[in-house]
Amino acid sequence: MTAPSQPLLEIAGLKVQFGQTKAVRGIDLSVMPGEAVAVLGESGSGKSVTGKAIMGLINRPGRVEGTVAFEGRNLVGRSERDLAAIRGPGIAMVFQDSLDALNPVYSVGNQIMEILTVRLGWDRGRAREEAIRLMEQVGIKEAETRLGDYPHQFSGGMRQRICIAMAIALKPRLLIADEPTTALDVTVQAGILRLINALRQESGMALLFVTHDLAVARQVATSLVVMYAGRVVERGKIDEIFARPSHPYTRALLASNPGAVAHWSQLQPIAGNPPDKATKVTGCAFAPRCPRAEPRCRAEAPELRDVMPGRQSRCHFAEEVAHV
Amino acid sequence: MSDRGRTKVLEVDRLTKHFGQAKALDDISFDIAEGEILAVVGESGSGKSTLARTILGLLDATAGEVRYRGTNLLTLDRRRMRQTRQHIQMIFQDPYASLHPRRRVHELVSEPWRVHRGVVERPQWRSRVAELLDQVGLPQSYADYYPARLSGGERQRVAIARALALAPDFLILDEPVSALDVSIQAQVIKLLMTLQLQFGFTAMFISHDLALVRLIASRVIVMYRGQIVESGDTRAIFEAPAHDYTRLLLSSSPSLEGPSAVESR
Amino acid sequence: MAISDLAVTRPARSSGRIGETLAQLSRSPLAFISAIVLVALVLVAVIGAPLLRDFANTQNLRLRFFPPFSLEHGWGYVLGADALGRSILAQLIVGARTSFLVAGATVAVASITGMTIGMVSGYFGGIVDAVLMRISDIIVTVPSLLLALAVLFVLEPSVVNLVLVLAIARLPVYLRVSRAQTLELRERVFVESSRALGTSDAAIIWRDIRPLVVPTVMTVAMLELASVMLAAAGLSFLGVGLQRPDVDWGTLVSEGREYLTRAWWATVFPGTAILITALSANLLSNWMRANADPLQAAAMEPTSSREEAARS
Numbered sequence: 001m002t003a004p005s006q007p008l009l010e011i012a013g014l015k016v017q018f019g020q021t022k023a024v025r026g027i028d029l030s031v032m033p034g035e036a037v038a039v040l041g042e043s044g045s046g047k048s049v050t051g052k053a054i055m056g057l058i059n060r061p062g063r064v065e066g067t068v069a070f071e072g073r074n075l076v077g078r079s080e081r082d083l084a085a086i087r088g089p090g091i092a093m094v095f096q097d098s099l100d101a102l103n104p105v106y107s108v109g110n111q112i113m114e115i116l117t118v119r120l121g122w123d124r125g126r127a128r129e130e131a132i133r134l135m136e137q138v139g140i141k142e143a144e145t146r147l148g149d150y151p152h153q154f155s156g157g158m159r160q161r162i163c164i165a166m167a168i169a170l171k172p173r174l175l176i177a178d179e180p181t182t183a184l185d186v187t188v189q190a191g192i193l194r195l196i197n198a199l200r201q202e203s204g205m206a207l208l209f210v211t212h213d214l215a216v217a218r219q220v221a222t223s224l225v226v227m228y229a230g231r232v233v234e235r236g237k238i239d240e241i242f243a244r245p246s247h248p249y250t251r252a253l254l255a256s257n258p259g260a261v262a263h264w265s266q267l268q269p270i271a272g273n274p275p276d277k278a279t280k281v282t283g284c285a286f287a288p289r290c291p292r293a294e295p296r297c298r299a300e301a302p303e304l305r306d307v308m309p310g311r312q313s314r315c316h317f318a319e320e321v322a323h324v
Numbered sequence: 325m326s327d328r329g330r331t332k333v334l335e336v337d338r339l340t341k342h343f344g345q346a347k348a349l350d351d352i353s354f355d356i357a358e359g360e361i362l363a364v365v366g367e368s369g370s371g372k373s374t375l376a377r378t379i380l381g382l383l384d385a386t387a388g389e390v391r392y393r394g395t396n397l398l399t400l401d402r403r404r405m406r407q408t409r410q411h412i413q414m415i416f417q418d419p420y421a422s423l424h425p426r427r428r429v430h431e432l433v434s435e436p437w438r439v440h441r442g443v444v445e446r447p448q449w450r451s452r453v454a455e456l457l458d459q460v461g462l463p464q465s466y467a468d469y470y471p472a473r474l475s476g477g478e479r480q481r482v483a484i485a486r487a488l489a490l491a492p493d494f495l496i497l498d499e500p501v502s503a504l505d506v507s508i509q510a511q512v513i514k515l516l517m518t519l520q521l522q523f524g525f526t527a528m529f530i531s532h533d534l535a536l537v538r539l540i541a542s543r544v545i546v547m548y549r550g551q552i553v554e555s556g557d558t559r560a561i562f563e564a565p566a567h568d569y570t571r572l573l574l575s576s577s578p579s580l581e582g583p584s585a586v587e588s589r
Numbered sequence: 590m591a592i593s594d595l596a597v598t599r600p601a602r603s604s605g606r607i608g609e610t611l612a613q614l615s616r617s618p619l620a621f622i623s624a625i626v627l628v629a630l631v632l633v634a635v636i637g638a639p640l641l642r643d644f645a646n647t648q649n650l651r652l653r654f655f656p657p658f659s660l661e662h663g664w665g666y667v668l669g670a671d672a673l674g675r676s677i678l679a680q681l682i683v684g685a686r687t688s689f690l691v692a693g694a695t696v697a698v699a700s701i702t703g704m705t706i707g708m709v710s711g712y713f714g715g716i717v718d719a720v721l722m723r724i725s726d727i728i729v730t731v732p733s734l735l736l737a738l739a740v741l742f743v744l745e746p747s748v749v750n751l752v753l754v755l756a757i758a759r760l761p762v763y764l765r766v767s768r769a770q771t772l773e774l775r776e777r778v779f780v781e782s783s784r785a786l787g788t789s790d791a792a793i794i795w796r797d798i799r800p801l802v803v804p805t806v807m808t809v810a811m812l813e814l815a816s817v818m819l820a821a822a823g824l825s826f827l828g829v830g831l832q833r834p835d836v837d838w839g840t841l842v843s844e845g846r847e848y849l850t851r852a853w854w855a856t857v858f859p860g861t862a863i864l865i866t867a868l869s870a871n872l873l874s875n876w877m878r879a880n881a882d883p884l885q886a887a888a889m890e891p892t893s894s895r896e897e898a899a900r901s
Contacts, residue, residue: 418778
């Protein structure tokens with residue numbers, strides 16, 4: 001990838017609010033063409049809402065502010081018609097619950113074919129050929145005979161593959177995957193992650209992968225965006241962040257991960273709970289749980305700033321955190 | 325293999341459970357020594373949850389024996405079973421579901437004493453609840469809260485306090501942290517292990533998370549479709565898995581090291 | 590936030606819960622008015638009826654079909670008089686007591702019995718459940734009015750018999766509602782957790798399941814209050830309900846019907862009383878359903894968003 005190209009997706013100052021609940025308090029992130037970015041966060045960090053906001057899937061009374069620029073065009077506040085044109089060939093999405101995402105009364109073949117006949121105006125014969133090819137591409141064996149099967153006749157992993165087939169049917173330039181493997185077994189998860197990696201290498205589409213699992217993020221992404229309490233607290237190259245986190249939250253997450261230590265007594269849990277979305281945060285949102293918080297942290301909210309090449313952190317002491 | 329000589333707390337012998345045609349448990353045998361933590365590892369459909377429920381008598385076994393300190397639980401009459409239940413407790417996966425929504429924390433924690441009379445006398449309930457809450461790291465003020473006010477991690481702490489109320493000898497932990505946030509999981513695991521050191525209970529830890537199992541269990545049994553495919557010392561299994569399925573599990577489990585595991589197939 | 594803080598810092602449980610409910614109620618004007626109407630009617634029935642019993646049955650033939658809205662013969666005849674010159678107002682008040690008594694007793698008997706059977710049936714399942722459900726099917730298929738008609742035709746029409754017959758006819762409603770909910774609740778993990786603890790089945794039904802079934806049954810009971818009142822009225826109307834000197838609103842409608850063209854007031858006022866009661870009970874019931882557990886709802890607020898997020 002050439003370095004100075006235009007970002008595919010650029011989010012600036014994104015805020016999403018439901019009544020008094022601030023799900024997203026201000027997010028900036030960008031995805032370059034072909035780049036794989038993981039958005040990491042716990043429940044309530046606003047990571048899933050961010051994915052939905054990009055797709056324009058936040059319904060009233062939810063309020064969205066800020067800009068979501070896809071290929072230079074802002075999507076926030078666009079009409080449903082404009083968004084529909086972008087969904088599919090521009091941005092496609094895969095959700096956590098594949099059973100929910102598929103219509104139980106139509107066969108999976110019908111659901112894949114419908115995308116092609118409606119969006120591309122293909123006749124059914126051609127759409128059928130393509131549906132079979134897509135199902136084979138996502139690793140469904142005997143695709144031709146399974147075309148007429150209904151969603152409940154597939155296992156969770158296979159259903160998620162079908163959702164992926166539908167998402168890539170229109171060859172999107174960006175795929176948003178919202179915890180696509182959280183409901184699956186590890187062996188099935190590994191297959192899905194391999195599939196996503198392979199599809200990305202073949203087609204060169206960009207990926208925004210929303211997850212709560214550090215290790216899963218590591219498997220699919222080259223860049224990482226860490227979210228906490230509705231804000232981005234750190235972003236950069238994933239291997240660099242893992243090697244040298246520059247935000248105390250990222251550091252603590254890594255230290256509390258069972259994969260990082262040899263015995264339970266070495267686990268370093270993060271004390272306390274994430275802040276409530278309804279409460280007003282003054283200063284740094286992580287300060288109450290931060291081992292190195294100082295009075296300044298509680299008084300003054302840190303900005304997301306460059307701390308080293310290709311790395312940004314929302315911490316007053318990012319440099320010290322990175323050099324421990 | 326230091327466990328071998330010690331007293332067996334639980335011996336499961338040729339335990340079988342059928343649901344119609346399906347064999348949820350097929351000829352399962354293993355034992356757990358005093359003070360040991362045995363991990364039962366498997367994916368959905370492996371039968372690991374059925375195993376826990378059959379041991380506790382929440383499901384009726386089709387065949388086999390479950391001996392707790394020598395007595396077969398499956399043939400006990402109701403009264404004796406009730407008495408034995410005092411010594412065996414379970415912590416469930418989802419703390420959002422396992423606590424009654426209409427009870428306050430102190431009612432939840434004191435519930436075991438209502439069922440098993442004479443363990444703690446009623447005038448002592450309040451102070452004993454306070455002690456238990458303290459042991460699981462919750463403030464006293466939580467005694468009057470409803471579970472709805474608590475976060476997932478706090479609820480699981482309440483469930484732990486409740487399980488400890490009868491000072492159990494044997495604890496079944498059914499995926500006790502997998503419903504919790506990542507930053508909370510380590511808290512709860514550390515708490516459980518600290519309590520285990522303190523009280524010395526024996527435990528069966530059911531999990532699909534190999535990284536976690538590696539940290540806390542001395543022995544592991546790997547289940548696949550109702551059968552034990554491999555069992556042994558944790559370190560030995562992680563270093564040299566003998567069964568193909570164990571190898572698949574290990575290679576599938578994502579690592580912080582990088583995408584090598586996923587790419588290699 | 591303020592509400593939830595209150596709920597926590599206040600240890601006195603019952604008073605807190607009632608106060609909470611009243612506070613919630615006052616925020617919904619329609620439900621609040623309904624509650625006031627019902628309370629007022631009950632008070633009138635309880636206080637007024639014993640005082641007016643004799644007056645209500647006093648015949649004064651000179652006042653036959655005395656029209657309403659005239660104070661010529663005092664407040665007692667402000668709503669007019671019937672064919673035998675009895676005060677409509679006094680009869681309404683005396684009838685209110687009987688109507689409420691019959692409806693209240695019927696709903697109480699039916700709901701408590703139905704809920705108990707429903708919970709036991711749903712919890713244990715098996716053959717007992719199958720038999721009970723078939724019996725309930727039979728009761729449902731026989732029109733309740735017809736059943737009551739048949740039984741009361743044979744038996745003496747008294748308040749007790751009326752209550753029993755109506756209660757049996759309305760039993761399946763509660764049985765089904767509580768059985769369905771028990772079926773769902775018994776699969777919940779907290780029930781499994783109680784079983785793992787060694788809790789007996791009876792204790793599980795009483796302590797785990799009942800508290801969650803009661804609010805639903807209460808909501809249904811409020812709705813039923815109105816329909817039982819109408820059913821009782823229907824029976825009185827058909828002549829197998831209560832007989833003089835017992836009088837309820839249904840009897841009044843039934844008797845006044847004969848003279849509908851000459852004296853509309855003898856029918857319309859008791860009819861309106863039934864309508865107002867039914868409407869109030871319905872509105873209140875709707876509100877109760879929406880607001881099943883105010884304390885819980887208030888306590889839930891600070892964490893609900895977090896919980897939702899955790900589940901999404």
